[in-house]
Each structure stands twice: as structure tokens, then as C-alpha cells.
Amino acid sequence: MTTRRSFIQKFAAPLLAVPFVNTATECKAADSQDKILRVAIMGLGGYGNRVAEAMKDSKRAKLVGVISGTPSKIKDWQSRFNIQEKNCYNYENFDNIKNNPDIDAVYVITPNALHKDQTIRVARAGKHVICEKPMATNAKDAQEMVDACNKAGVKLLIGYRMHFEPKTLEIIRQRNAGDMGKILFFQGLSGFRIGDPRQWRLNKELAGGGAMMDIGIYSVNGARYMVGEDPIWVTAQETKTDPVKFKEGVDETITFQFGFPGGAIASCLSTYSQNNLDKFFLNGEKGFGELWPATGYGPIKGRTNKGELDHPHVTHQTVQMDEMAAIILDNKKPVVPVDGVEGLKDMKIVDAIYEAVKTGKRVALKL
Amino acid sequence: MTTRRSFIQKFAAPLLAVPFVNTATECKAADSQDKILRVAIMGLGGYGNRVAEAMKDSKRAKLVGVISGTPSKIKDWQSRFNIQEKNCYNYENFDNIKNNPDIDAVYVITPNALHKDQTIRVARAGKHVICEKPMATNAKDAQEMVDACNKAGVKLLIGYRMHFEPKTLEIIRQRNAGDMGKILFFQGLSGFRIGDPRQWRLNKELAGGGAMMDIGIYSVNGARYMVGEDPIWVTAQETKTDPVKFKEGVDETITFQFGFPGGAIASCLSTYSQNNLDKFFLNGEKGFGELWPATGYGPIKGRTNKGELDHPHVTHQTVQMDEMAAIILDNKKPVVPVDGVEGLKDMKIVDAIYEAVKTGKRVALKL
Numbered sequence: 001m002t003t004r005r006s007f008i009q010k011f012a013a014p015l016l017a018v019p020f021v022n023t024a025t026e027c028k029a030a031d032s033q034d035k036i037l038r039v040a041i042m043g044l045g046g047y048g049n050r051v052a053e054a055m056k057d058s059k060r061a062k063l064v065g066v067i068s069g070t071p072s073k074i075k076d077w078q079s080r081f082n083i084q085e086k087n088c089y090n091y092e093n094f095d096n097i098k099n100n101p102d103i104d105a106v107y108v109i110t111p112n113a114l115h116k117d118q119t120i121r122v123a124r125a126g127k128h129v130i131c132e133k134p135m136a137t138n139a140k141d142a143q144e145m146v147d148a149c150n151k152a153g154v155k156l157l158i159g160y161r162m163h164f165e166p167k168t169l170e171i172i173r174q175r176n177a178g179d180m181g182k183i184l185f186f187q188g189l190s191g192f193r194i195g196d197p198r199q200w201r202l203n204k205e206l207a208g209g210g211a212m213m214d215i216g217i218y219s220v221n222g223a224r225y226m227v228g229e230d231p232i233w234v235t236a237q238e239t240k241t242d243p244v245k246f247k248e249g250v251d252e253t254i255t256f257q258f259g260f261p262g263g264a265i266a267s268c269l270s271t272y273s274q275n276n277l278d279k280f281f282l283n284g285e286k287g288f289g290e291l292w293p294a295t296g297y298g299p300i301k302g303r304t305n306k307g308e309l310d311h312p313h314v315t316h317q318t319v320q321m322d323e324m325a326a327i328i329l330d331n332k333k334p335v336v337p338v339d340g341v342e343g344l345k346d347m348k349i350v351d352a353i354y355e356a357v358k359t360g361k362r363v364a365l366k367l
Numbered sequence: 368m369t370t371r372r373s374f375i376q377k378f379a380a381p382l383l384a385v386p387f388v389n390t391a392t393e394c395k396a397a398d399s400q401d402k403i404l405r406v407a408i409m410g411l412g413g414y415g416n417r418v419a420e421a422m423k424d425s426k427r428a429k430l431v432g433v434i435s436g437t438p439s440k441i442k443d444w445q446s447r448f449n450i451q452e453k454n455c456y457n458y459e460n461f462d463n464i465k466n467n468p469d470i471d472a473v474y475v476i477t478p479n480a481l482h483k484d485q486t487i488r489v490a491r492a493g494k495h496v497i498c499e500k501p502m503a504t505n506a507k508d509a510q511e512m513v514d515a516c517n518k519a520g521v522k523l524l525i526g527y528r529m530h531f532e533p534k535t536l537e538i539i540r541q542r543n544a545g546d547m548g549k550i551l552f553f554q555g556l557s558g559f560r561i562g563d564p565r566q567w568r569l570n571k572e573l574a575g576g577g578a579m580m581d582i583g584i585y586s587v588n589g590a591r592y593m594v595g596e597d598p599i600w601v602t603a604q605e606t607k608t609d610p611v612k613f614k615e616g617v618d619e620t621i622t623f624q625f626g627f628p629g630g631a632i633a634s635c636l637s638t639y640s641q642n643n644l645d646k647f648f649l650n651g652e653k654g655f656g657e658l659w660p661a662t663g664y665g666p667i668k669g670r671t672n673k674g675e676l677d678h679p680h681v682t683h684q685t686v687q688m689d690e691m692a693a694i695i696l697d698n699k700k701p702v703v704p705v706d707g708v709e710g711l712k713d714m715k716i717v718d719a720i721y722e723a724v725k726t727g728k729r730v731a732l733k734l
Contacts, residue, residue: 184641187556193652237602237729241630255634257622263608267622267634274551276655276672281646285560288643305643361727362604 037325039130040065040087040103042094042118043110044073047132050297051107052081054317060325065103067094098125105130105328107159111206112213116141123152128328132159134217134350135343137208142347146340155328156340160221161320162295163336166311167302168225171282171289172335174304175228180284183264186227187281188219190295191253191271197245202272210251212350216270218278218295220349223258223266225336226282226289230345230367231258231266236356241273256353404692406497407432407454407470409461409485410477411440414499417664418474419448421684427692432470434461465492472497472695474526478573479580483508490519495695499526501584501717502710504575509714513707522695523707527588528687529662530703533678534669535592538649538656539702541671542595547651550631553594554648555586557662558620558638564612569639577618579717583637585645585662587716590625590633592703593649593656597712597734598625598633603723608640623720 039061041048055063065087066077074088089097097103105128108118116136122129129149135158136142149156162168174180191211200206201214212220224230236256246252252273258266269277280294287305294300299313326332336342345367352363406428408415422430432454433444441455456464464470472495475485483503489496496516502525503509516523529535541547558578567573568581579587591597603623613619619640625633636644647661654672661667666680693699703709712734719730 185556185636185638185644187554187636189552189554189648235602235604237624239626239630239632253632255624255632257604259606263606265606265620265622267636269552269554269634271552274650274652276650277552279648281556283641283643285641360729 035060035325035329037061037321037328038064038102038104039321040067040089040097040106040127042067042106042108042122044068044070044077045109048107048109051109051317051321052077054315055321057315057318058321058325060329061321065089065097065100065106067091067097067106095121095125097122097127104128105155108132109159111200111203112208113137113206116145119145119156120148123149123154123156126152126154128155128157130157130159130324131340131343133221133343134208134213134347135340136347137213139344139347139351142340142344146344149340156343157324157327157338158340158343159320160336160338160342161316162218162222163225163334163338164319164323165298165300165316166314167291167300167309168294169335170309170311171291171302171304172225172228174287174289174306175226175282175284179287179304179306180282180289181286183227183229183260183262183282183284185264185281185283186223186258186266186268187279187283188222188226188266188268188294189277189279190215190217190219190222191269191274191277193275194272202245202247202250204247204249207250209249209350209354210246211272212251212254212270212353215272216251216254216256216268216353217346217350219256219266219268219270219280220353221346222280222294223268224345226280227260227262227264227266229260229262229264231349231365232261233259233362233364234349234352234356235362236353238357246272251354251357254353254357256356258349402427402692402696404428404688404695405431405469405471406688407434407456407464407473407494409434409473409475409489411435411437411444412476415474415476418476418684418688419444421682422688423448424682424685425688425692427696428688432456432464432467432473434458434464434473462488462492464489464494471495472522475499476526478567478570479575480504480573483512486512486523487515490516490521490523493519493521495522495524497524497526497691498707498710500588500710501575501580501714502707503714504580506711506714506718509707509711513711516707523710524691524694524705525707525710526687527703527705527709528683529585529589530592530701530705531686531690532665532667532683533681534658534667534676535661536702537676537678538658538669538671539592539595541654541656541673542593542649542651546654546671546673547649547656548653550594550596550627550629550649550651552631552648552650553590553625553633553635554646554650555589555593555633555635555661556644556646557582557584557586557589558636558641558644560642561639569612569614569617571614571616574617576616576717576721577613578639579618579621579637579720582639583618583621583623583635583720584713584717586623586633586635586637586647587720588713589647589661590635591712593647594627594629594631594633596627596629596631598716598732599628600626600729600731601716601719601723602729603720605724613639618721618724621720621724623723625716
């Protein structure tokens with residue numbers, strides 16, 4: 001069986017530090033360069049492990065703490081990442097992190113349905129939050145998270161690693177420079193064939209949905225950063241070939257379409273039953289951009305009407321953590337936002353997609 | 368402005384005779400090889416001209432007659448293609464073709480809305496009909512055409528040149544051999560930016576619709592020959608950015624989706640406002656096939672999960688006419704049908720797409 005992990009590992013590159021071509025460079029005060037974001041990871045699963053390994057090469061972010069319900073995992077991580085006992089928490093006591101001056105931010109990498117309460121608790125503990133996507137299982141919860149972080153005066157960032165990926169940014173740069181003319185169409189095909197039927201991603205209570213929450217979200221978010229606008233309407237159609245594996249409320253396959261204020265449209269696919277996807281195609285009056293694979297761990301492959309993109313591969317999570325450290329510590333503005341409001345917009349769209357599936361009607365969006 | 372002709376000429380190859388790798392070869396009686404299909408072309412416009420040029424290299428089909436309402440065009444064609452006076456007709460007198468023993472078939476290459484009456488008249492004159500696609504402007508008319516040809520005992524073929532294209536056939540061969548496993552998804556993006564607003568393709572009375580009739584039909588038909596099944600439902604969404612150019616009943620852009628009996632789905636785009644499209648993508652459990660360009664005049668470019676397809680380019684219309692001669696004269700069965708019922712199925716789907724656009728609902732199909 002192909003698990004999500006084995007799927008994405010197909011694209012995973014060796015965790016080497018590769019110089020990052022920062023297309024979003026802004027002036028930074030020299031002193032801020034010295035500041036390091038000290039991070040605790042909450043949820044020590046497969047993706048948490050990947051982020052932790054990638055952070056070894058980060059110049060601006062350092063893994064200093066862990067939060068887990070499994071003592072043996074904490075022990076393992078302590079030895080592997082040299083984490084002090086005083087920076088280890090479980091899900092009962094992690095509110096005490098507010099008394100820990102050695103932790104600046106918590107990266108929440110737990111099942112989707114847990115993000116809301118955990119993010120709010122971290123915010124109340126006065127720490128910045130980086131939350132894996134989808135940030136919640138619906139827009140209402142996402143709004144509460146944004147509000148809680150605002151109230152607590154902490155930053156909330158969502159784990160949008162593609163917003164820092166060089167080939168993606170190059171296509172956005174060409175689009176913004178007008179090289180593609182008016183943008184007319186985006187196509188996003190996001191999916192993989194999911195394995196183990198017992199995993200939390202197929203449990204409505206923990207995942208909040210199915211493929212849309214886990215992998216369709218890449219096309220939802222990708223449509224926005226590739227077109228450079230927020231959609232104003234959505235239509236969507238669901239198909240299910242395996243109702244045993246994909247139970248009530250767990251979507252297997254959804255096709256969905258967006259309309260944008262400038263007249264562009266998007267046509268996307270979200271599925272848990274196909275490999276060979278992960279394709280983005282952006283079409284404008286004067287040119288196009290293609291990414292395939294578009295959102296895997298890399299290497300990303302891309303081309304435009306001008307030819308192949310040859311930017312070197314970077315470890316997405318390393319760059320993401322460097323950039324997020326700069327956003328949190330230096331107030332750096334990324335080319336494509338990664339804040340809680342960005343995540344909230346995606347959740348509003350996902351809500352609308354599910355509504356469009358249910359009603360069969362075009363759903364208007366105001367983001 | 369980009370016209371349809373200049374668009375497709377981007378892909379047009381020199382009209383050279385290239386050996387055709389016939390993947391649909393069947394045993395033929397030696398004597399039938401000697402028979403030649405003697406063809407008259409009705410409608411001496413841009414595409415008629417292309418077919419006539421391509422027929423110069425056909426081993427089995429020969430242009431011997433013309434039907435046109437423009438005497439100067441007839442004169443021009445007579446000299447260019449060495450056509451006898453007795454084989455020249457206009458739209459008033461072409462029923463007399465029934466008394467002409469030197470013409471076997473008429474290739475109808477006129478505006479869509481004229482196909483029905485012209486096809487029925489040719490059938491009544493006892494000649495085989497090759498009709499350009501779309502064969503009509505709706506399924507009712509298409510059915511009448513099929514019925515009339517059956518009644519007259521003549522063959523009715525639709526100008527589906529891609530059904531004979533080597534790279535397309537190779538993907539179909541791999542699919543049929545099981546190399547791609549169960550077929551799960553087809554994506555077809557068909558469109559170009561249409562130029563002159565006064566052309567008949569933008570006139571509802573002559574075209575029967577807009578982009579869907581002219582270029583979307585490639586994704587409609589392509590979905591069927593790529594998946595290898597007929598769809599059982601359709602949903603569709605229309606967008607229009609230029610209601611002056613694309614008047615009531617003339618569709619600019621439609622996204623549409625199909626469901627197939629085996630569980631596969633299709634997600635397609637039909638548009639008159641974008642270039643850089645003409646992309647087909649077929650995805651199965653074990654492999655994929657991609658064509659880009661998929662339906663232009665060539666060269667077609669294709670690849671599967673096994674690598675690039677390197678079949679030599681053929682002039683589609685030359686191969687089509689050779690193969691259609693064999694179908695008509697030798698009762699050859701093509702890998703993908705090109706008969707009137709095949710065209711009728713596409714018209715039923717187009718009807719359903721327009722209905723789905725109008726009602727916003729999923730429309731069930733029985734083909």
C-alpha cells in the first residue's frame with residue numbers, strides 16, 4: 001500500500017542545505033540576523049520528524065522543545081535533537097510553556113481537528129504559533145484561532161511551504177511582471193492513492209474531511225497564489241468509488257471550479273485514489289507556467305512558455321523555517337502571505353466546496 | 368488577431384507523405400487494395416483546402432469533385448486539383464450527383480448548422496457521406512442524419528482525424544493492454560483565442576453554439592476515446608468575459624465534468640479565449656498518458672509513464688482519408704469508431720452540457 005509518507009518521499013530530496021535564492025529579499029537590520037527563533041514541535045509524527053530534520057540546516061530557526069503524548073517519542077527526540085528535559089511537554093501540561101523563556105514559538109503538527117484548541121492554548125501561553133495546514137476543519141474554527149492569536153498578541157503562521165519555493169516564486173514573479181498577460185485559467189490536480197484505511201486522515205473526527213482537507217487544499221491554496229486573486233465563486237462535484245474506505249464525510253474525489261474577479265477560472269481535482277497528479281498549470285493571454293510535480297517535497301519541476309525553470313532544489317521546510325523566523329522576528333513580508341488570515345481564506349473556500357457538493361449549486365465567496 | 372486557421376497552422380506540418388504506422392491493420396483482400404474512393408468536397412473553405420491538399424498523398428482516396436456556391440472557387444480548385452467540369456456542383460444542383468457514377472462519397476466541410484440538410488441530400492443521392500465534426504448542432508439533427516444514411520444504404524463517417532493519429536493510438540493501445548491499470552481520470556483542455564468577430568463560428572445560426580461546438584468537441588470526443596468508455600453523467604459551468612463578441616447562445620468558456628461507468632471522471636475546458644491549451648491527460652492506477660498538443664494538426668507530442676512517444680508525424684488528413692477509404696470500400700473496422708453513431712454520441716453529450724449549464728444540475732446520459 002502507498003501511504004502518504006511513501007508517496008511524498010518519492011519526491012523527497014536529501015536533506016542538504018542548498019543556498020536559497022531569496023526572491024523576496026528585503027533589507028534587514030544587521031542585528032536581527034543574529035536572532036534565532038526557538039521552536040517547539042507539537043506532534044512527533046512523520047511530518048513533525050521531517051520538519052525537525054530540515055530545521056537542522058536552518059540558519060534562523062532552532063528546534064528546542066517538544067510536545068507529545070508519547071513519552072518514548074519524547075525520549076527519542078531528546079536524544080536525536082539534543083532537547084532539554086525542561087522543554088518537554090505533554091498535552092496536559094503544555095500550557096505551562098508560558099513560563100518557559102527559552103521557547104518563542106510552537107509548530108503544531110497534529111491531526112487537523114486538534115489544531116484549533118491547541119493553537120488557542122499556545123496563543124494563550126503567549127507563544128507564536130506555526131500551524132500545519134489545513135489550519136482547522138472549517139472556517140469558524142479558523143476564525144477563532146485568528147482571533148485568539150490577535151488577542152494574545154502573538155503571530156499565527158500556517159505551514160504553507162510552497163510560498164517560499166523558488167520555481168513557484170519565479171512563476172509568480174513572471175506573472176506579476178506581466179510576462180503572461182492577463183491571467184485566464186488555472187488547473188490544479190492534487191491527489192495520491194492513500195494506503196492504510198485506519199489512519200487518522202480517513203477519520204472524519206480527526207481529519208475534518210477527506211482528500212480535500214489533506215491534499216485538495218494544495219490546489220485550493222495554489223489556485224490563489226498562482227492566479228494572484230481570491231475566488232468569488234465555487235462549484236464542485238463529488239464522486240466516490242469506495243464507500244467502505246471513504247466513509248460518510250470523508251471525501252475521496254472532488255472536482256471543483258473557481259471564478260476570479262479578473263475573469264479567470266480554475267478547474268481542480270482533489271483525490272485520494274490516484275497517483276501521478278500534483279500538476280499545476282497557469283495560463284495567461286501571453287504565456288503560461290506549469291509545475292509538475294507542483295507541491296511534493298521536491299524537486300519541483302517547472303517551465304513557462306520561455307522554457308524550463310532551473311532553480312536549484314531547496315529543502316522546503318528548511319527555507320520555510322528560515323523565512324518564518326524572519327517573519328516572526330523581523331516582521332518580514334513574504335511575497336505570498338502565510339498568516340492566519342491566509343489560512344482562514346482557504347478554510348472558507350473548503351467550506352464553500354463542501355456546500356457546493358451538497359447543494360449542487362454555485363456558491364458565492366467573499367474572502 | 369489570431370484566427371482559428373492561424374492557430375491550428377502553428378501545429379501544421381508540411382504536407383508530406385510520411386509512412387503511416389497503422390496500428391489498426393487488418394487483413395485486406397488484395398483486390399480491395401486497388402479500389403480508390405472518389406471524393407467530392409462540399410465547402411471550399413480553409414479546412415476543405417487542407418483536406419484537398421492532404422488527399423494528394425492519399426493512396427486510397429482521390430479528390431474528383433467539388434460542391435460550392437462560389438464559381439470562382441470552383442474554377443480555382445478545378446485547375447489546382449485537375450477536377451473535371453462534370454464533377455462540379457453548386458448548392459442548388461448537387462442532388463444531381465446521384466447520376467454521377469464517378470463520385471463515391473461527399474466530404475461535407477461547411478458551417479455546422481448546414482451539415483444536416485446537406486448530409487441528408489447527399490445520402491438521398493446514394494453517395495457515402497464524410498461529415499466534418501461537429502456532425503450537427505444537436506442530437507436530434509444528428510439522429511436524423513444517421514437515420515437518413517441508414518435508409519439510403521450509404522455509410523456516414525465523421526471527420527474524427529485523431530482516431531487515426533499514431534501517438535493517440537499508442538496511448539489507447541497501452542490502455543487496452545492494461546499497462547495503465549484501471550482508468551481513473553481524464554483531463555482535456557481544448558481552446559484557442561478566436562479572432563475575427565464576424566466569422567461564422569461566432570454566429571449561433573451557423574455554428575449552433577460557440578467554443579463547445581468548434582473546439583470543446585475535441586475534449587468531449589477525446590474523453591471518450593482516451594477513457595475508452597461513454598460517460599453516464601455530466602456537469603458543466605459557463606463563464607463569459609466578453610458578451611459583445613460572444614453573444615447569446617455562443618459560449619465563450621465552459622468547464623465540464625463527466626462520470627464514467629467504471630468510476631473514472633473527466634474534467635475538461637472548452638474556450639475561445641485562451642491559447643496554449645490542447646492538453647490531454649489520462650491517468651490510471653498504474654500509469655498515465657499525456658498529449659500536448661493533443662489534437663492540433665501536428666506534430667502531436669505525447670508521453671506515458673514509460674517515456675516520450677516517438678512515432679513519426681503523419682499528416683492527419685492524409686491518413687484519415689486512407690483509412691476512411693478502407694472503412695467504406697473494405698468494411699475495415701477502425702480501433703476507435705468514426706461512424707455517425709459515434710458523432711451522435713458526441714452531440715448527445717454536447718446537448719447535455721448545454722442543459723447542465725442552463726440548469727446547474729448534473730445531467731444523466733444514456734448513449
